Amino acid sequence: MAVITHPLHSLNIPFKAPNPRFTPQPKLTISATSNKHISGRKLTAAVIGGGPAGSSAAEALASGGVETYLFERSPSGAKPCGGAIPLCMLEEFSIPPDLIDRKVTHMKIISPSNLTVDFGKTLKSHEYISMLRREVLDSYLRSRAESKGVTLVKALVTNLDVPNHPNQPYIINYTVNNRMKYLPVDVVVGADGANSRVAKAIGAGDYACAIAFQERIKLPDDKMEYYENLAEMYVGNDVSPDFYAWVFPKCDHVAVGTGTVCSKQYIKQYQQGVRSRVHPKIAGGKVIKVEAHPIPEHPRPVRVRGRVALVGDAAGYVTKCSGEGIYFAAKSGRMCGEAIVKASEGGHRMIGESDLKREYLKQWDSKMTFESYLYKKLAKGNGWEDFKMVSNTVGSLIRCKLVGKGMETFDPNVLAKLV
Ligand SMILES: Cc1cc2nc3c(=O)[nH]c(=O)nc-3n(C[C@H](O)[C@H](O)[C@H](O)COP(=O)(O)OP(=O)(O)OC[C@H]3O[C@@H](n4cnc5c(N)ncnc54)[C@H](O)[C@@H]3O)c2cc1C
Missing domain, CATH: 3.30.9.10 (D-Amino Acid Oxidase, subunit A, domain 2)
Known part of the structure; x- marks a missing residue:
């Protein structure tokens, strides 16, 4: 199977000011199919968003041998949250x-x-x-990820370039002090919350x-x-x-x-x-x-596409009735990170969409019924209970006169006017 070498300019990607720290190695190679041995380097992952989902994913990735970059636009900020x-x-x-x-x-x-x-x-x-307080929890989880070998990049990710060909890298475009920079990576974890740019870039649909x-x-x-x-x-x-x-x-x-x-x-x-x-x-x-x-309110229609996986709020993992999402964010992030480590055999092999679906999505979906608030015992779903819940939900939607209205997506302009 062919192995493609990609100095960035050979990828038909518009040239941007290179970041000396992350200038890609001229000989960075990505093998033509998933599950192929990577030589001379480790699998490289970018995790976008340093909340509980992103830090947990990054920690699991770096601990398992994957070269990991964690992007957080606002490390001193506080995610609006009850905590x-x-x-x-x-x-x-x-x-x-x-x-x-x-x-x-x-x-x-x-x-x-x-x-x-x-x-x-x-x-x-x-x-x-x-x-x-989320500012306290998030900064602790990020520091812990760094101590496991994660490179924390304090920057806003502006865009994710999705390759046209499965052999090419994803390009993370980001700004530091108003300077555009970029980083090519093999795998992307979208942990950038409810307004996820990663989800938009892969056409993951709305919730x-x-x-x-x-x-x-x-x-x-x-x-x-x-x-x-x-x-x-x-x-x-x-x-x-x-x-x-x-x-x-x-x-x-x-x-x-x-x-x-x-x-x-x-x-x-x-x-x-x-x-x-x-x-x-x-x-x-x-x-x-x-x-x-x-x-x-519910998971996105698509949570894995190509070598990109969504976790936490970006994926839509929040308990509908309570709005609780911190635990599910951390759990899904860790599960996704571990799945990538497993599929790549500790960063030595390229992975593909089917690996992410099998090792992360399938595992997550099969264990998502939780038993109680305090003890998140994960159990298999119960078909009859699920049916009753769906009936009740549809009933309340009809009572609320919501059925038949298109799915509402959140308008950030409304939010801007609120705060
Ligand atoms: C008001 C409110 C109260 C809540 N109360 C609770 C509660 O008490 N308990 C509970 O369990 N859940 C609560 N939730 C839900 C909980 O906050 C979320 O489910 C949880 O934060 C999801 O974690 P996450 O890591 O997936 O995403 P987030 O916590 O949203 O983290 C995403 C991170 O990505 C960063 N980011 C986003 N875009 C970019 C970008 N382009 N470049 C770089 N970085 C980026 C953000 O700065 C952020 O740090 C509450 C939510 C709200 C809004």
């Missing part, structure tokens, strides 16, 4: 306890008439929900999204005491017609937010609704951050 993670994630992903701001043992659900249910009562004495809005509010110490180990969830049409609103405690502030799928234009009104309901408990508080972001 609640399940107990099982701490152990499974070796999250150090000192990253946790609060251990929540009381989770109250509060109705419009103030009826309250504390489902924390069902917790055992050692159980809790961890509340952390419906909820929009979530959140304010971080710094509270006086005496008010903060109330939220010591307590999180609140508010339900009712004043806070959201189809989701819930929350107050999640952090180190010295609370995250107060809400979401909706079917009435995005009223999200600010719903946020006012939560604030009114919570008012006495947050009086005197100071808003330190206002943030909004889409939350995917």
Whole structure:
């Protein structure tokens, strides 16, 4: 089978200012088919997005012998997020306890008439929900990936050039300090969240999204005491017609937010609704951050194409009813990274679409039914339960008068107006 040598200019790719750090080796070769031995170098992977999905994928790739570049546009930023993670994630992903701001043992659900249910009562004495700040978690996971050999590239990826021929590399185009740079790679992992450019580049299709809005509010110490180990969830049409609103405690502030799928234009009104309901408990508080972001409602139509795989929010792995996605992002990222390592035999062989589908997608899809919030026991799907769930979902869509309307994609301009 032919082996193609590709100095970049022979690939019919417009020339861009080369990055001295990532100037491709003139003799970089990609074998003509997958599962062919790579000589003189290791399989090279670019992971786009340094959230939980990207860092976990990159860590698994580098640990398994793949040359890995992790691109993150905003390493000091904070992904808009409630930051609640399940107990099982701490152990499974070796999250150090000192990253946790609060251990929540009381989770109250509060109705419009103030009826309250504390489902924390069902917790055992050692159980809790961890509340952390995403800026803290994400930067820890990225540093850990770096310590395993990942090269962190602090840059915005502007575009992914998809090769016309299966033997050619993918080209990652990115900007650092307004300078365009590029990197050719064998494999790409799209972990760039709900507005994924990687997904667009491979034509992965759209998904419906909820929009979530959140304010971080710094509270006086005496008010903060109330939220010591307590999180609140508010339900009712004043806070959201189809989701819930929350107050999640952090180190010295609370995250107060809400979401909706079917009435995005009223999200600010719903946020006012939560604030009114919570008012006495947050009086005197100071808003330190206002943030909004889409939350995917279901997986994308395509999650693997060629030598590109999507993970986390980019793939659409969020629990629909709760908006929970951190654990699934980290899990899918790690699973995808390990799949590439396995298929490439530790970075020594080229992989192809069928490897990604077999080792990552099939494994993920066959294990995706989760048993509970705290313990993510992965089990095989139950056909009858799935059928009932589909019937219920269709029923509520009809009640919401959503059936028949085209799939709604999230307009970033709406988001820009919100924050
Ligand atoms: C308001 C809100 C509250 C939420 N609360 C919770 C919660 O309490 N618990 C929970 O489990 N889930 C929650 N979620 C969902 C959760 O935030 C996501 O499921 C999770 O962040 C997905 O992780 P990810 O790594 O796939 O993507 P992201 O966390 O979105 O990370 C993507 C990363 O890619 C980077 N990136 C994007 N594009 C580029 C580019 N072109 N170049 C370079 N870098 C790029 C971004 O800067 C970002 O760091 C919430 C979501 C929202 C919006």
